[in-house]
Amino acid sequence: MKLRVKLLIALSALSLTFSLVMVAERTLGLRQAMLERTQDRTDYLSDFISEMSSHYLKTGNTQRLKEILQSFDRFKYISYLQVTDAKGAVIYKMTESGLKMNGKSRDPDVFHPGDEVFDTGREIVADGEVVGEVRLGVSVVGVDEAAANLAWRGTLIGVIFTAFITLAAWALSIKLGKELNWLLDLAENVNSEKLPELPSGALGTDTGSIARTLKTLHGRLREEEGRRKESDAMKNDFFEMTVHDLKQPVTALKASLDLLLNEDDRRSYDKRQIESLSSIARSSLALLTKMISDVLNTAKLNNPQYQPERERIDLQTFLNGCAPENEASVAAAGKRWEYAVSPDLAGCWIFGDADLIRRVVGNLVLNAIQYTPEGGKIKLGARLRDADRVSIYVSDEGEGIPDTFRQEIFKKYSTMSRSPRNLGLGLAFCKLAADRHAAFLDVKSEPGRGTEISFVVPVYCPAARAGGRKGEK
Template identity: 25%
Template sequence: MIKKGMRRQIVLHYIFVVFVALLLVEVIFLLAIRTYYYDSVYSKITTHIGTAEDFLKYEISGERSPNQLQKLLDFFEMDYTELQVLTQDGNMLISSTGFQPDRTITTSDVPEAVGGSVGRWVGRQPGTNESVMAVSKLVHINGRETYVIRYVTSMERIDSDLLNLTLVSIGIGSAVMAIVVLFSFGLANSIVKPLKNITAVSAQMAKGKFTTRIKGDYRYEIGDLASTLNYMADEIIRSNQIKDDFISSISHELRTPLTSIKGWSETLVSGGYDPEETKLGMGIISKESDRLIGLVEEILDFSKLQQNEMKLSMGRVDIKVLLQETILNIWAKAEKKRIHLLLECDETFFIKGDANRLKQVFLNLVDNAVKFSPEDSSIVLSAQRLTGSELAVIVRDSGIGISEAHLGRVRDRFFQVDALNGGTGLGLAISQQIVELHGGKLEMDSELGKGTQVTVILPMTEELPPEAPQAENLL
């Protein structure tokens, strides 16, 4: 007995389907063979009747007489059958066997013959209990005498042949079922064994052993499942590595300003410095404190986005004004590298969004452009209407660019193209999620050594009249 499980279900279902199919095929086949044999006997008798009737109208004439009935027997006689001549009431007048001439026939073939058709009846012969077929036909002699010609032939031999054929069919069906059972076990094993292997490897992965892999050249859905689990393990390892790199990076990012703050604090506490040196130290402390606050806020923003807890204060946003503010905020940093910030936006565009969060996105994009652009270069910010009701804000630089291998991952959380430039690797990930919260999308095109173009596509809103108040709501 097969124990409960998928193997048992597959085997039982497979056997059941094949068994039902075989049963239907054999039943239809045997019924067709039986019908063919029985129809062949019936057709042979009806053909003989038709031939005999053609000769009958030329050979027999006169009144009814025993000689006339005998002539009927001679004309319609057929090998291996009993021929009976009946009245329309079913009374037997004469039989080719010579027995029971006074018997009345009550089977259904006689009324059918009297009705004008060729009657047919299959059943058991009274007395002998033999399987027979009776075929009856109404015959007219010279338009005056009417008789029912009835043929009775044994079907025992045909039934015996059909029985033997049935037994052979059952034997063949049993052999087929035996083969099906063997194949069903093979089929079940081909599905169950890979699943058991996948389950075992998955259990190892659940325990943290992500270096374990599903081995085997599996096909179709099982192969897809194995590939997906292996890919999942690779992604978990990559995510863990990114997380470890992030922890290492953020530790360094936090340690550097903290070291500066601690060093200058101890220095200033010791006293003895002129006002200029004290001012310099306090400036460094303030700058590094702002840097720490920025790092912490970036991590908090990412945490809120991951938990779907970020709230947007929605209102009408003038994109041109927002880009101008972005340039003013980043101008001092760009000026240090003699980078020119250009704004190309002649029209006024309005969207429905959170101005502060959108400004955070554009600041991050422009800051990245400044960070990775060479001195004496330019960064262009532009806004243009797309087809339909969409707006595209483009930040284009001529910096170092991003390789094709990194372009697909640059928006992943914690990923940094150049770890030496600092940062958490969360800026683009946060920016993308903020854009998506506004119903937009962020696209990047870059070529190594030639620069990068980042496009933020946002849905536009109907322009409101200047006197209309800005509607705000929390999402």
């Protein structure tokens, strides 16, 4: 059974139940109101007849009483009326055709009559003395007939109302069914390359709004899937490249160690050959260590739970410590070295993880070494960018970075180098470290003239602040 049919059956049943409940409530209310009115009317007639009879029975004028009581024959709802004196002699009696009064007793109330007649009565009292009795029966058949009539009419109206609601819901469901089918078609194809088009009439409706939301979601899913595929491809490329690149230092290290550890071969080597093999082993081991460090450091910074160990760092002292180790790397690569720190940075300090920032400087220098030709100059320096930030920069005399590639260089596994020594993680690590220090990387480059990459980080300079306060005074 289709969902639409189930919903229509449920709606019809709910509508019919509601109608029947309303009819029953109105019918019971009408019956109670009519019975209460019958009770009031009966009480009034009993009291009236009792008062009137007491006067005539006291005076003994029973003939006149009988004449007056005969006027009650015109009341259609009175089933019987009987007035007797104190001795039980019947003064007046009126009953409907076929009704027997024998065996009838007073009913407790009008809501629980023993039959179709509400039986009641009164003693006739004159001057504190019982002089007779009134017995009165009022028919309640009209009440039940009126209630039954209302129930039938209400039920008929309820059925018609239910049919109308069902037909209206059916007609509406046909229209909504088409729109739901459109939406289901869109939802079923949300993972496909392209979503089906909606009819032009549905574009301005709520269905059109939902469809536009689904299309937006579809576009985001496609973008996310594209990024995921790109990320998977980059990871696969990275692992393939890493395995391939690690083979070179591992192979060289293994070969040099095999030659050094082979006793027969070692006896035939002179001192220069042994030193050369040892140098190859050390270089291969250093390259292997660097590649592994790049991978581990980048993975560590990518972990949201990792918190750098921040401390107050004197800027000049820090850079003076970084310069010698990087100068050695530049000299070993056959490049020229220059180091310069602006004098106005004296006493300035930054707040951060000294080890991470030292690695940032080292990666920027190594990156400059890769792209600087033989004999080219590499410069490490620092200068104030503004009152609250300092630029720690490394410049080279390489080929420069194209404008279209300047943002790509900070992505993982992205590199312009064809060297197997470069995994494309150095600048990505610098970008992650900058993000952890409320810093950023700034790139300035001219094709054919070189590149300068700056690590721009917040700085505090007491002398500059003191000078600023004196100027304000």
